[in-house]
Amino acid sequence: MKKTSLIQKLEVSKKEFLEISKSIIQPNIISDQKKYRILLKKYLTLEKIVFLYEEYKKRLASLKEVNFILKNDSDMEMKELATIEKYKILENLSSIEKKSYDLLFSSKEESETEDDRKAVIVELRSGTGGDEACIFVEDILRMYTMYFKKSGWKYKIIHAQKGGIKGYKEIILDLNGEKGVYGNLKFESGVHRVQRIPKTESQGRVHTSAITVAVLPKVKDIEVNINLSDIKKDTFRSSGSGGQHVNKTESAVRLTHIPSKITVECQEERSQHKNFEKAISVLRSRIYQNEKEKRLRKISIKRKSLVSTGDRSIKIRTYNYPKNRVTDHRIHKSIYNLAGFMNGNIQEMINLLKLFENK
Structure with missing residues:
Protein backbone atom coordinates (compact mmCIF):
# COMPACT_ATOMS: atom_id res chain seq x y z
CA MET A 1 0.00 0.00 0.00
CA LYS A 108 -12.07 -4.61 9.65
CA GLU A 109 -12.51 -8.18 10.91
CA GLU A 110 -16.13 -7.62 11.90
CA SER A 111 -17.01 -6.75 8.29
CA GLU A 112 -16.15 -10.24 6.99
CA THR A 113 -18.77 -11.94 4.85
CA GLU A 114 -20.46 -15.29 5.42
CA ASP A 115 -18.16 -16.85 2.80
CA ASP A 116 -15.08 -15.51 4.62
CA ARG A 117 -15.83 -17.75 7.58
CA LYS A 118 -16.10 -20.94 5.50
CA ALA A 119 -13.68 -23.84 5.17
CA VAL A 120 -12.15 -24.23 1.71
CA ILE A 121 -11.03 -26.49 -1.09
CA VAL A 122 -7.54 -25.52 -2.34
CA GLU A 123 -6.51 -26.64 -5.82
CA LEU A 124 -2.93 -26.33 -7.13
CA ARG A 125 -2.10 -27.15 -10.78
CA SER A 126 1.08 -26.93 -12.82
CA GLY A 127 0.97 -24.63 -15.83
CA THR A 128 3.69 -23.52 -18.22
CA GLY A 129 7.18 -24.80 -17.47
CA GLY A 130 6.91 -28.60 -17.57
CA ASP A 131 8.76 -30.39 -14.76
CA GLU A 132 9.81 -27.09 -13.15
CA ALA A 133 6.13 -26.08 -12.82
CA CYS A 134 5.39 -29.42 -11.10
CA ILE A 135 8.25 -28.79 -8.66
CA PHE A 136 6.89 -25.30 -7.97
CA VAL A 137 3.46 -26.78 -7.16
CA GLU A 138 5.21 -28.82 -4.47
CA ASP A 139 7.04 -25.68 -3.21
CA ILE A 140 3.80 -23.69 -2.98
CA LEU A 141 2.09 -26.66 -1.29
CA ARG A 142 4.84 -26.61 1.35
CA MET A 143 4.45 -22.83 1.75
CA TYR A 144 0.71 -23.15 2.34
CA THR A 145 0.93 -26.14 4.71
CA MET A 146 3.44 -24.21 6.85
CA TYR A 147 1.03 -21.26 6.86
CA PHE A 148 -1.85 -23.59 7.81
CA LYS A 149 0.18 -24.87 10.74
CA LYS A 150 0.90 -21.32 11.97
CA SER A 151 -2.85 -20.54 11.67
CA GLY A 152 -3.94 -23.71 13.50
CA TRP A 153 -5.83 -25.10 10.49
CA LYS A 154 -6.14 -28.77 9.53
CA TYR A 155 -5.94 -30.12 5.98
CA LYS A 156 -6.36 -33.41 4.12
CA ILE A 157 -5.25 -34.33 0.60
CA ILE A 158 -8.29 -35.19 -1.52
CA HIS A 159 -6.54 -35.83 -4.82
CA ALA A 160 -2.91 -35.86 -5.99
CA GLN A 161 -1.35 -36.42 -9.40
CA LYS A 162 2.44 -36.73 -9.37
CA GLY A 163 4.67 -34.90 -11.85
CA GLY A 164 6.96 -36.62 -14.34
CA ILE A 165 10.22 -36.32 -12.35
CA LYS A 166 9.23 -34.63 -9.10
CA GLY A 167 6.44 -32.54 -7.63
CA TYR A 168 2.77 -32.56 -8.63
CA LYS A 169 0.78 -31.90 -11.78
CA GLU A 170 -2.26 -31.37 -9.57
CA ILE A 171 -3.10 -31.54 -5.89
CA ILE A 172 -6.39 -30.78 -4.10
CA LEU A 173 -6.72 -30.11 -0.37
CA ASP A 174 -9.68 -30.02 2.00
CA LEU A 175 -8.92 -27.31 4.58
CA ASN A 176 -10.75 -26.55 7.83
CA GLY A 177 -10.21 -24.03 10.61
CA GLU A 178 -12.06 -22.23 13.37
CA LYS A 179 -11.92 -18.75 11.88
CA GLY A 180 -11.55 -16.88 8.59
CA VAL A 181 -10.09 -19.64 6.40
CA TYR A 182 -11.66 -18.46 3.12
CA GLY A 183 -11.42 -14.82 4.24
CA ASN A 184 -7.62 -15.15 4.28
CA LEU A 185 -6.99 -17.53 1.41
CA LYS A 186 -9.43 -16.14 -1.20
CA PHE A 187 -6.72 -13.72 -2.34
CA GLU A 188 -4.48 -16.62 -3.39
CA SER A 189 -6.58 -17.60 -6.42
CA GLY A 190 -4.82 -16.90 -9.70
CA VAL A 191 -1.58 -17.52 -11.57
CA HIS A 192 1.59 -17.74 -9.45
CA ARG A 193 4.76 -17.23 -11.50
CA VAL A 194 8.28 -18.32 -10.50
CA GLN A 195 11.57 -17.03 -11.91
CA ARG A 196 14.63 -19.08 -10.97
CA ILE A 197 17.41 -21.34 -12.28
CA PRO A 198 16.07 -24.93 -12.38
CA LYS A 199 18.31 -27.70 -11.02
CA THR A 200 18.18 -29.31 -14.45
CA GLU A 201 19.53 -26.13 -16.15
CA SER A 202 23.22 -26.68 -17.01
CA GLN A 203 23.95 -23.16 -18.32
CA GLY A 204 22.62 -21.25 -15.32
CA ARG A 205 19.79 -19.50 -17.16
CA VAL A 206 16.76 -18.16 -15.30
CA HIS A 207 13.53 -19.85 -16.37
CA THR A 208 9.96 -18.66 -15.88
CA SER A 209 7.26 -21.17 -14.95
CA ALA A 210 3.71 -20.80 -13.71
CA ILE A 211 1.08 -22.64 -11.70
CA THR A 212 -2.55 -21.90 -10.95
CA VAL A 213 -4.13 -21.74 -7.51
CA ALA A 214 -7.88 -21.93 -6.91
CA VAL A 215 -9.42 -21.40 -3.48
CA LEU A 216 -13.07 -22.44 -3.30
CA PRO A 217 -15.38 -21.96 -0.29
CA LYS A 218 -16.85 -25.25 0.92
CA VAL A 219 -20.62 -25.19 0.64
CA LYS A 220 -23.42 -27.36 2.02
CA ASP A 221 -25.92 -29.24 -0.09
CA ILE A 222 -28.61 -26.71 0.87
CA GLU A 223 -26.53 -23.94 -0.77
CA VAL A 224 -25.88 -25.82 -4.03
CA ASN A 225 -28.44 -28.42 -5.00
CA ILE A 226 -26.91 -30.99 -7.36
CA ASN A 227 -29.26 -33.28 -9.25
CA LEU A 228 -27.66 -36.73 -9.33
CA SER A 229 -29.17 -37.35 -12.78
CA ASP A 230 -26.90 -34.52 -14.04
CA ILE A 231 -23.76 -36.36 -12.89
CA LYS A 232 -21.82 -38.94 -14.89
CA LYS A 233 -19.83 -41.26 -12.60
CA ASP A 234 -16.76 -43.23 -13.73
CA THR A 235 -14.58 -45.49 -11.58
CA PHE A 236 -10.97 -46.49 -12.24
CA ARG A 237 -7.94 -47.91 -10.48
CA SER A 238 -5.95 -45.47 -8.38
CA SER A 239 -2.41 -44.61 -9.44
CA GLY A 240 0.63 -44.08 -7.22
CA SER A 241 1.58 -45.65 -3.91
CA GLY A 242 -0.87 -47.78 -1.99
CA GLY A 243 0.14 -51.41 -2.33
CA GLN A 244 -1.86 -54.26 -3.86
CA HIS A 245 -5.20 -52.63 -3.05
CA VAL A 246 -4.46 -49.78 -5.49
CA ASN A 247 -3.88 -52.14 -8.39
CA LYS A 248 -6.80 -54.52 -7.77
CA THR A 249 -9.71 -52.25 -6.80
CA GLU A 250 -11.49 -49.58 -8.84
CA SER A 251 -11.84 -47.25 -5.85
CA ALA A 252 -10.97 -43.99 -7.66
CA VAL A 253 -13.93 -41.86 -8.74
CA ARG A 254 -14.39 -39.35 -11.57
CA LEU A 255 -17.53 -37.20 -11.58
CA THR A 256 -18.66 -35.04 -14.51
CA HIS A 257 -21.38 -32.44 -13.99
CA ILE A 258 -23.06 -32.51 -17.40
CA PRO A 259 -24.68 -29.00 -17.39
CA SER A 260 -21.46 -27.17 -16.43
CA LYS A 261 -18.99 -29.78 -17.83
CA ILE A 262 -17.00 -29.59 -14.57
CA THR A 263 -14.99 -32.76 -13.89
CA VAL A 264 -13.65 -33.87 -10.50
CA GLU A 265 -11.43 -36.82 -9.61
CA CYS A 266 -10.71 -38.32 -6.19
CA GLN A 267 -8.52 -41.36 -5.48
CA GLU A 268 -6.91 -40.78 -2.08
CA GLU A 269 -9.29 -43.01 -0.08
CA ARG A 270 -9.34 -46.83 -0.22
CA SER A 271 -13.13 -46.78 -0.32
CA GLN A 272 -15.03 -45.82 -3.51
CA HIS A 273 -17.86 -44.49 -1.33
CA LYS A 274 -15.52 -42.11 0.55
CA ASN A 275 -13.93 -40.95 -2.71
CA PHE A 276 -17.42 -40.26 -4.10
CA GLU A 277 -18.33 -38.15 -1.05
CA LYS A 278 -15.14 -36.09 -1.34
CA ALA A 279 -15.56 -35.65 -5.10
CA ILE A 280 -19.15 -34.43 -4.57
CA SER A 281 -17.88 -31.89 -2.01
CA VAL A 282 -15.31 -30.52 -4.50
CA LEU A 283 -17.87 -30.50 -7.32
CA ARG A 284 -20.33 -28.54 -5.18
CA SER A 285 -17.65 -25.97 -4.33
CA ARG A 286 -16.65 -25.55 -7.98
CA ILE A 287 -20.24 -25.03 -9.11
CA TYR A 288 -20.77 -22.49 -6.31
CA GLN A 289 -17.54 -20.68 -7.24
CA ASN A 290 -18.52 -20.54 -10.92
CA GLU A 291 -21.78 -18.80 -10.03
CA LYS A 292 -19.96 -16.49 -7.64
CA GLU A 293 -17.40 -15.50 -10.30
CA LYS A 294 -20.21 -14.64 -12.71
CA ARG A 295 -21.64 -12.24 -10.11
CA LEU A 296 -18.23 -10.76 -9.33
CA ARG A 297 -17.49 -10.13 -13.01
CA LYS A 298 -20.67 -8.04 -13.18
CA ILE A 299 -19.53 -6.09 -10.10
CA SER A 300 -15.99 -5.61 -11.45
CA ILE A 301 -17.39 -3.72 -14.44
CA LYS A 302 -18.32 -0.99 -11.93
CA ARG A 303 -15.09 -1.28 -9.94
CA LYS A 304 -11.63 -0.66 -11.37
CA SER A 305 -10.00 -3.24 -9.10
CA LEU A 306 -11.26 -6.35 -7.39
CA VAL A 307 -8.52 -8.42 -5.81
CA SER A 308 -10.59 -11.42 -4.73
CA THR A 309 -12.52 -12.39 -7.86
CA GLY A 310 -10.91 -15.82 -7.87
CA ASP A 311 -10.18 -15.47 -11.59
CA ARG A 312 -7.56 -18.18 -12.16
CA SER A 313 -6.34 -16.67 -15.47
CA ILE A 314 -4.95 -13.51 -13.85
CA LYS A 315 -1.24 -13.36 -12.97
CA ILE A 316 -1.30 -12.29 -9.34
CA ARG A 317 2.19 -12.94 -7.97
CA THR A 318 5.81 -13.46 -9.02
CA TYR A 319 8.42 -15.29 -6.94
CA ASN A 320 11.83 -14.06 -8.11
CA TYR A 321 14.57 -16.23 -6.58
CA PRO A 322 17.66 -14.40 -7.96
CA LYS A 323 16.41 -11.13 -6.43
CA ASN A 324 15.01 -12.73 -3.22
CA ARG A 325 11.71 -10.98 -3.97
CA VAL A 326 8.02 -11.85 -4.03
CA THR A 327 5.75 -9.32 -5.75
CA ASP A 328 1.96 -9.15 -5.70
CA HIS A 329 0.95 -7.42 -8.94
CA ARG A 330 -2.55 -6.43 -7.79
CA ILE A 331 -1.29 -4.06 -5.09
CA HIS A 332 2.25 -3.50 -6.48
CA LYS A 333 3.78 -4.72 -3.23
CA SER A 334 7.18 -6.45 -3.02
CA ILE A 335 8.61 -8.30 -0.02
CA TYR A 336 12.37 -8.87 -0.07
CA ASN A 337 12.41 -12.02 2.04
CA LEU A 338 11.47 -14.82 -0.33
CA ALA A 339 12.89 -17.54 1.93
CA GLY A 340 10.69 -16.38 4.83
CA PHE A 341 7.66 -16.11 2.53
CA MET A 342 8.17 -19.66 1.24
CA ASN A 343 8.35 -20.82 4.86
CA GLY A 344 4.72 -19.79 5.34
CA ASN A 345 5.15 -16.16 6.44
CA ILE A 346 2.51 -14.85 4.03
CA GLN A 347 0.12 -13.11 6.46
CA GLU A 348 1.63 -9.64 5.89
CA MET A 349 0.80 -9.83 2.17
CA ILE A 350 -2.70 -11.16 2.91
CA ASN A 351 -3.34 -8.29 5.35
CA LEU A 352 -2.31 -5.75 2.71
CA LEU A 353 -4.65 -7.37 0.18
CA LYS A 354 -7.50 -7.22 2.71
CA LEU A 355 -6.88 -3.53 3.32
CA PHE A 356 -6.75 -2.86 -0.42
CA GLU A 357 -10.08 -4.62 -0.97
CA ASN A 358 -11.72 -2.78 1.95
CA LYS A 359 -10.51 0.52 0.53
Whole structure:
Protein backbone atom coordinates (compact mmCIF):
# COMPACT_ATOMS: atom_id res chain seq x y z
CA MET A 1 0.00 0.00 0.00
CA LYS A 2 1.34 3.45 -0.92
CA LYS A 3 2.05 6.03 1.81
CA THR A 4 -0.66 8.39 0.48
CA SER A 5 -3.24 5.59 0.67
CA LEU A 6 -2.16 4.69 4.21
CA ILE A 7 -2.36 8.33 5.31
CA GLN A 8 -5.87 8.59 3.83
CA LYS A 9 -7.00 5.53 5.79
CA LEU A 10 -5.39 6.83 8.98
CA GLU A 11 -7.11 10.19 8.48
CA VAL A 12 -10.47 8.43 8.09
CA SER A 13 -9.79 6.51 11.32
CA LYS A 14 -8.94 9.74 13.12
CA LYS A 15 -12.22 11.36 12.04
CA GLU A 16 -14.12 8.26 13.16
CA PHE A 17 -12.27 8.35 16.49
CA LEU A 18 -13.26 11.98 17.09
CA GLU A 19 -16.91 11.22 16.27
CA ILE A 20 -16.99 8.24 18.66
CA SER A 21 -15.25 10.34 21.34
CA LYS A 22 -18.22 12.73 21.27
CA SER A 23 -20.97 10.13 21.08
CA ILE A 24 -19.60 7.73 23.71
CA ILE A 25 -20.15 10.26 26.52
CA GLN A 26 -23.79 10.90 25.60
CA PRO A 27 -26.30 9.74 28.28
CA ASN A 28 -28.40 7.73 25.82
CA ILE A 29 -25.28 5.74 24.76
CA ILE A 30 -24.06 5.18 28.34
CA SER A 31 -27.50 3.86 29.35
CA ASP A 32 -27.46 1.34 26.49
CA GLN A 33 -24.80 -1.09 27.76
CA LYS A 34 -24.66 -3.22 24.63
CA LYS A 35 -24.15 -0.23 22.33
CA TYR A 36 -21.71 1.34 24.79
CA ARG A 37 -19.51 -1.79 24.88
CA ILE A 38 -19.38 -1.96 21.07
CA LEU A 39 -18.43 1.72 20.79
CA LEU A 40 -15.89 1.46 23.61
CA LYS A 41 -14.15 -1.46 21.92
CA LYS A 42 -13.98 0.47 18.68
CA TYR A 43 -12.83 3.62 20.53
CA LEU A 44 -9.88 1.78 22.13
CA THR A 45 -8.76 0.32 18.78
CA LEU A 46 -9.06 3.68 17.02
CA GLU A 47 -7.19 5.39 19.87
CA LYS A 48 -4.15 3.19 19.12
CA ILE A 49 -4.43 3.94 15.41
CA VAL A 50 -4.63 7.71 16.03
CA PHE A 51 -1.58 7.55 18.31
CA LEU A 52 0.39 5.81 15.56
CA TYR A 53 -0.88 8.35 13.02
CA GLU A 54 0.45 11.27 15.08
CA GLU A 55 3.81 9.51 15.47
CA TYR A 56 3.82 8.79 11.74
CA LYS A 57 3.28 12.48 10.88
CA LYS A 58 6.12 13.52 13.21
CA ARG A 59 8.52 11.05 11.54
CA LEU A 60 7.49 12.25 8.07
CA ALA A 61 8.19 15.86 9.12
CA SER A 62 11.61 14.81 10.45
CA LEU A 63 12.33 12.98 7.20
CA LYS A 64 11.49 16.12 5.24
CA GLU A 65 13.96 18.16 7.35
CA VAL A 66 16.73 15.56 6.94
CA ASN A 67 16.23 15.42 3.16
CA PHE A 68 16.47 19.22 3.05
CA ILE A 69 19.83 19.09 4.86
CA LEU A 70 21.14 16.37 2.56
CA LYS A 71 20.16 18.38 -0.50
CA ASN A 72 21.22 21.88 0.57
CA ASP A 73 23.87 21.70 3.33
CA SER A 74 27.52 21.84 2.17
CA ASP A 75 28.95 20.63 5.51
CA MET A 76 30.04 17.00 4.96
CA GLU A 77 29.96 16.16 8.67
CA MET A 78 26.40 17.48 8.89
CA LYS A 79 25.43 15.41 5.84
CA GLU A 80 26.91 12.29 7.39
CA LEU A 81 24.90 12.80 10.58
CA ALA A 82 21.78 13.49 8.49
CA THR A 83 22.30 10.23 6.55
CA ILE A 84 22.49 8.22 9.79
CA GLU A 85 19.38 9.99 11.09
CA LYS A 86 17.55 9.31 7.85
CA TYR A 87 18.06 5.54 8.16
CA LYS A 88 16.73 5.64 11.74
CA ILE A 89 13.64 7.59 10.63
CA LEU A 90 12.98 5.18 7.75
CA GLU A 91 13.19 2.22 10.15
CA ASN A 92 10.72 3.95 12.50
CA LEU A 93 8.36 4.70 9.61
CA SER A 94 8.48 1.08 8.46
CA SER A 95 7.70 -0.14 12.00
CA ILE A 96 4.78 2.31 12.36
CA GLU A 97 3.42 1.30 8.95
CA LYS A 98 3.42 -2.40 9.91
CA LYS A 99 1.68 -1.69 13.24
CA SER A 100 -0.85 0.51 11.43
CA TYR A 101 -1.60 -2.21 8.86
CA ASP A 102 -2.17 -4.73 11.66
CA LEU A 103 -4.52 -2.42 13.58
CA LEU A 104 -6.43 -1.31 10.48
CA PHE A 105 -6.80 -4.95 9.47
CA SER A 106 -8.07 -6.01 12.90
CA SER A 107 -10.62 -3.18 12.88
CA LYS A 108 -12.07 -4.61 9.65
CA GLU A 109 -12.51 -8.18 10.91
CA GLU A 110 -16.13 -7.62 11.90
CA SER A 111 -17.01 -6.75 8.29
CA GLU A 112 -16.15 -10.24 6.99
CA THR A 113 -18.77 -11.94 4.85
CA GLU A 114 -20.46 -15.29 5.42
CA ASP A 115 -18.16 -16.85 2.80
CA ASP A 116 -15.08 -15.51 4.62
CA ARG A 117 -15.83 -17.75 7.58
CA LYS A 118 -16.10 -20.94 5.50
CA ALA A 119 -13.68 -23.84 5.17
CA VAL A 120 -12.15 -24.23 1.71
CA ILE A 121 -11.03 -26.49 -1.09
CA VAL A 122 -7.54 -25.52 -2.34
CA GLU A 123 -6.51 -26.64 -5.82
CA LEU A 124 -2.93 -26.33 -7.13
CA ARG A 125 -2.10 -27.15 -10.78
CA SER A 126 1.08 -26.93 -12.82
CA GLY A 127 0.97 -24.63 -15.83
CA THR A 128 3.69 -23.52 -18.22
CA GLY A 129 7.18 -24.80 -17.47
CA GLY A 130 6.91 -28.60 -17.57
CA ASP A 131 8.76 -30.39 -14.76
CA GLU A 132 9.81 -27.09 -13.15
CA ALA A 133 6.13 -26.08 -12.82
CA CYS A 134 5.39 -29.42 -11.10
CA ILE A 135 8.25 -28.79 -8.66
CA PHE A 136 6.89 -25.30 -7.97
CA VAL A 137 3.46 -26.78 -7.16
CA GLU A 138 5.21 -28.82 -4.47
CA ASP A 139 7.04 -25.68 -3.21
CA ILE A 140 3.80 -23.69 -2.98
CA LEU A 141 2.09 -26.66 -1.29
CA ARG A 142 4.84 -26.61 1.35
CA MET A 143 4.45 -22.83 1.75
CA TYR A 144 0.71 -23.15 2.34
CA THR A 145 0.93 -26.14 4.71
CA MET A 146 3.44 -24.21 6.85
CA TYR A 147 1.03 -21.26 6.86
CA PHE A 148 -1.85 -23.59 7.81
CA LYS A 149 0.18 -24.87 10.74
CA LYS A 150 0.90 -21.32 11.97
CA SER A 151 -2.85 -20.54 11.67
CA GLY A 152 -3.94 -23.71 13.50
CA TRP A 153 -5.83 -25.10 10.49
CA LYS A 154 -6.14 -28.77 9.53
CA TYR A 155 -5.94 -30.12 5.98
CA LYS A 156 -6.36 -33.41 4.12
CA ILE A 157 -5.25 -34.33 0.60
CA ILE A 158 -8.29 -35.19 -1.52
CA HIS A 159 -6.54 -35.83 -4.82
CA ALA A 160 -2.91 -35.86 -5.99
CA GLN A 161 -1.35 -36.42 -9.40
CA LYS A 162 2.44 -36.73 -9.37
CA GLY A 163 4.67 -34.90 -11.85
CA GLY A 164 6.96 -36.62 -14.34
CA ILE A 165 10.22 -36.32 -12.35
CA LYS A 166 9.23 -34.63 -9.10
CA GLY A 167 6.44 -32.54 -7.63
CA TYR A 168 2.77 -32.56 -8.63
CA LYS A 169 0.78 -31.90 -11.78
CA GLU A 170 -2.26 -31.37 -9.57
CA ILE A 171 -3.10 -31.54 -5.89
CA ILE A 172 -6.39 -30.78 -4.10
CA LEU A 173 -6.72 -30.11 -0.37
CA ASP A 174 -9.68 -30.02 2.00
CA LEU A 175 -8.92 -27.31 4.58
CA ASN A 176 -10.75 -26.55 7.83
CA GLY A 177 -10.21 -24.03 10.61
CA GLU A 178 -12.06 -22.23 13.37
CA LYS A 179 -11.92 -18.75 11.88
CA GLY A 180 -11.55 -16.88 8.59
CA VAL A 181 -10.09 -19.64 6.40
CA TYR A 182 -11.66 -18.46 3.12
CA GLY A 183 -11.42 -14.82 4.24
CA ASN A 184 -7.62 -15.15 4.28
CA LEU A 185 -6.99 -17.53 1.41
CA LYS A 186 -9.43 -16.14 -1.20
CA PHE A 187 -6.72 -13.72 -2.34
CA GLU A 188 -4.48 -16.62 -3.39
CA SER A 189 -6.58 -17.60 -6.42
CA GLY A 190 -4.82 -16.90 -9.70
CA VAL A 191 -1.58 -17.52 -11.57
CA HIS A 192 1.59 -17.74 -9.45
CA ARG A 193 4.76 -17.23 -11.50
CA VAL A 194 8.28 -18.32 -10.50
CA GLN A 195 11.57 -17.03 -11.91
CA ARG A 196 14.63 -19.08 -10.97
CA ILE A 197 17.41 -21.34 -12.28
CA PRO A 198 16.07 -24.93 -12.38
CA LYS A 199 18.31 -27.70 -11.02
CA THR A 200 18.18 -29.31 -14.45
CA GLU A 201 19.53 -26.13 -16.15
CA SER A 202 23.22 -26.68 -17.01
CA GLN A 203 23.95 -23.16 -18.32
CA GLY A 204 22.62 -21.25 -15.32
CA ARG A 205 19.79 -19.50 -17.16
CA VAL A 206 16.76 -18.16 -15.30
CA HIS A 207 13.53 -19.85 -16.37
CA THR A 208 9.96 -18.66 -15.88
CA SER A 209 7.26 -21.17 -14.95
CA ALA A 210 3.71 -20.80 -13.71
CA ILE A 211 1.08 -22.64 -11.70
CA THR A 212 -2.55 -21.90 -10.95
CA VAL A 213 -4.13 -21.74 -7.51
CA ALA A 214 -7.88 -21.93 -6.91
CA VAL A 215 -9.42 -21.40 -3.48
CA LEU A 216 -13.07 -22.44 -3.30
CA PRO A 217 -15.38 -21.96 -0.29
CA LYS A 218 -16.85 -25.25 0.92
CA VAL A 219 -20.62 -25.19 0.64
CA LYS A 220 -23.42 -27.36 2.02
CA ASP A 221 -25.92 -29.24 -0.09
CA ILE A 222 -28.61 -26.71 0.87
CA GLU A 223 -26.53 -23.94 -0.77
CA VAL A 224 -25.88 -25.82 -4.03
CA ASN A 225 -28.44 -28.42 -5.00
CA ILE A 226 -26.91 -30.99 -7.36
CA ASN A 227 -29.26 -33.28 -9.25
CA LEU A 228 -27.66 -36.73 -9.33
CA SER A 229 -29.17 -37.35 -12.78
CA ASP A 230 -26.90 -34.52 -14.04
CA ILE A 231 -23.76 -36.36 -12.89
CA LYS A 232 -21.82 -38.94 -14.89
CA LYS A 233 -19.83 -41.26 -12.60
CA ASP A 234 -16.76 -43.23 -13.73
CA THR A 235 -14.58 -45.49 -11.58
CA PHE A 236 -10.97 -46.49 -12.24
CA ARG A 237 -7.94 -47.91 -10.48
CA SER A 238 -5.95 -45.47 -8.38
CA SER A 239 -2.41 -44.61 -9.44
CA GLY A 240 0.63 -44.08 -7.22
CA SER A 241 1.58 -45.65 -3.91
CA GLY A 242 -0.87 -47.78 -1.99
CA GLY A 243 0.14 -51.41 -2.33
CA GLN A 244 -1.86 -54.26 -3.86
CA HIS A 245 -5.20 -52.63 -3.05
CA VAL A 246 -4.46 -49.78 -5.49
CA ASN A 247 -3.88 -52.14 -8.39
CA LYS A 248 -6.80 -54.52 -7.77
CA THR A 249 -9.71 -52.25 -6.80
CA GLU A 250 -11.49 -49.58 -8.84
CA SER A 251 -11.84 -47.25 -5.85
CA ALA A 252 -10.97 -43.99 -7.66
CA VAL A 253 -13.93 -41.86 -8.74
CA ARG A 254 -14.39 -39.35 -11.57
CA LEU A 255 -17.53 -37.20 -11.58
CA THR A 256 -18.66 -35.04 -14.51
CA HIS A 257 -21.38 -32.44 -13.99
CA ILE A 258 -23.06 -32.51 -17.40
CA PRO A 259 -24.68 -29.00 -17.39
CA SER A 260 -21.46 -27.17 -16.43
CA LYS A 261 -18.99 -29.78 -17.83
CA ILE A 262 -17.00 -29.59 -14.57
CA THR A 263 -14.99 -32.76 -13.89
CA VAL A 264 -13.65 -33.87 -10.50
CA GLU A 265 -11.43 -36.82 -9.61
CA CYS A 266 -10.71 -38.32 -6.19
CA GLN A 267 -8.52 -41.36 -5.48
CA GLU A 268 -6.91 -40.78 -2.08
CA GLU A 269 -9.29 -43.01 -0.08
CA ARG A 270 -9.34 -46.83 -0.22
CA SER A 271 -13.13 -46.78 -0.32
CA GLN A 272 -15.03 -45.82 -3.51
CA HIS A 273 -17.86 -44.49 -1.33
CA LYS A 274 -15.52 -42.11 0.55
CA ASN A 275 -13.93 -40.95 -2.71
CA PHE A 276 -17.42 -40.26 -4.10
CA GLU A 277 -18.33 -38.15 -1.05
CA LYS A 278 -15.14 -36.09 -1.34
CA ALA A 279 -15.56 -35.65 -5.10
CA ILE A 280 -19.15 -34.43 -4.57
CA SER A 281 -17.88 -31.89 -2.01
CA VAL A 282 -15.31 -30.52 -4.50
CA LEU A 283 -17.87 -30.50 -7.32
CA ARG A 284 -20.33 -28.54 -5.18
CA SER A 285 -17.65 -25.97 -4.33
CA ARG A 286 -16.65 -25.55 -7.98
CA ILE A 287 -20.24 -25.03 -9.11
CA TYR A 288 -20.77 -22.49 -6.31
CA GLN A 289 -17.54 -20.68 -7.24
CA ASN A 290 -18.52 -20.54 -10.92
CA GLU A 291 -21.78 -18.80 -10.03
CA LYS A 292 -19.96 -16.49 -7.64
CA GLU A 293 -17.40 -15.50 -10.30
CA LYS A 294 -20.21 -14.64 -12.71
CA ARG A 295 -21.64 -12.24 -10.11
CA LEU A 296 -18.23 -10.76 -9.33
CA ARG A 297 -17.49 -10.13 -13.01
CA LYS A 298 -20.67 -8.04 -13.18
CA ILE A 299 -19.53 -6.09 -10.10
CA SER A 300 -15.99 -5.61 -11.45
CA ILE A 301 -17.39 -3.72 -14.44
CA LYS A 302 -18.32 -0.99 -11.93
CA ARG A 303 -15.09 -1.28 -9.94
CA LYS A 304 -11.63 -0.66 -11.37
CA SER A 305 -10.00 -3.24 -9.10
CA LEU A 306 -11.26 -6.35 -7.39
CA VAL A 307 -8.52 -8.42 -5.81
CA SER A 308 -10.59 -11.42 -4.73
CA THR A 309 -12.52 -12.39 -7.86
CA GLY A 310 -10.91 -15.82 -7.87
CA ASP A 311 -10.18 -15.47 -11.59
CA ARG A 312 -7.56 -18.18 -12.16
CA SER A 313 -6.34 -16.67 -15.47
CA ILE A 314 -4.95 -13.51 -13.85
CA LYS A 315 -1.24 -13.36 -12.97
CA ILE A 316 -1.30 -12.29 -9.34
CA ARG A 317 2.19 -12.94 -7.97
CA THR A 318 5.81 -13.46 -9.02
CA TYR A 319 8.42 -15.29 -6.94
CA ASN A 320 11.83 -14.06 -8.11
CA TYR A 321 14.57 -16.23 -6.58
CA PRO A 322 17.66 -14.40 -7.96
CA LYS A 323 16.41 -11.13 -6.43
CA ASN A 324 15.01 -12.73 -3.22
CA ARG A 325 11.71 -10.98 -3.97
CA VAL A 326 8.02 -11.85 -4.03
CA THR A 327 5.75 -9.32 -5.75
CA ASP A 328 1.96 -9.15 -5.70
CA HIS A 329 0.95 -7.42 -8.94
CA ARG A 330 -2.55 -6.43 -7.79
CA ILE A 331 -1.29 -4.06 -5.09
CA HIS A 332 2.25 -3.50 -6.48
CA LYS A 333 3.78 -4.72 -3.23
CA SER A 334 7.18 -6.45 -3.02
CA ILE A 335 8.61 -8.30 -0.02
CA TYR A 336 12.37 -8.87 -0.07
CA ASN A 337 12.41 -12.02 2.04
CA LEU A 338 11.47 -14.82 -0.33
CA ALA A 339 12.89 -17.54 1.93
CA GLY A 340 10.69 -16.38 4.83
CA PHE A 341 7.66 -16.11 2.53
CA MET A 342 8.17 -19.66 1.24
CA ASN A 343 8.35 -20.82 4.86
CA GLY A 344 4.72 -19.79 5.34
CA ASN A 345 5.15 -16.16 6.44
CA ILE A 346 2.51 -14.85 4.03
CA GLN A 347 0.12 -13.11 6.46
CA GLU A 348 1.63 -9.64 5.89
CA MET A 349 0.80 -9.83 2.17
CA ILE A 350 -2.70 -11.16 2.91
CA ASN A 351 -3.34 -8.29 5.35
CA LEU A 352 -2.31 -5.75 2.71
CA LEU A 353 -4.65 -7.37 0.18
CA LYS A 354 -7.50 -7.22 2.71
CA LEU A 355 -6.88 -3.53 3.32
CA PHE A 356 -6.75 -2.86 -0.42
CA GLU A 357 -10.08 -4.62 -0.97
CA ASN A 358 -11.72 -2.78 1.95
CA LYS A 359 -10.51 0.52 0.53
